[in-house]
Amino acid sequence: MILTPRCDFCDSPLVVTRYDCRDFDSSSIAAGIIPVGPGSIEAVLASKNFWAACAECAKFVEAEDLTGLAKYAESQFDISRMSASQLVMFRVHLRGTYKLFFENRIRVSGR
Ligand SMILES: [Zn+2]
Numbered sequence: 001m002i003l004t005p006r007c008d009f010c011d012s013p014l015v016v017t018r019y020d021c022r023d024f025d026s027s028s029i030a031a032g033i034i035p036v037g038p039g040s041i042e043a044v045l046a047s048k049n050f051w052a053a054c055a056e057c058a059k060f061v062e063a064e065d066l067t068g069l070a071k072y073a074e075s076q077f078d079i080s081r082m083s084a085s086q087l088v089m090f091r092v093h094l095r096g097t098y099k100l101f102f103e104n105r106i107r108v109s110g111r
Pocket residue numbers: 007008009010011012053054055056057058
């Protein structure tokens with residue numbers, strides 16, 4: 001099985017599994033908006049058919065731990081260049097995107 005090279009939650013290259021998910025737009029109002037410009041980071045977390053996950057993120061997904069997943073993913077991104085307001089938006093975006101993931105995840109019994 002060929003997996004996406006990077007974890008869709010935290011960008012780790014150590015992908016171990018994937019989750020089926022309906023497509024959704026992570027830049028929707030529900031997920032929050034990331035300001036993109038000089039000095040700001042761009043986090044594109046679009047959903048395309050499935051989400052690849054590393055071992056760490058998979059644990060949070062299996063436990064349906066939205067807060068734990070968002071905290072862990074945030075710790076994997078370089079947030080040192082973000083202003084306080086950008087950091088707030090980034091957290092809203094991460095949490096909102098993962099919330100949409102949980103809501104749109106397609107559960108297949110026996111997996
Ligand atoms: Zn991950």
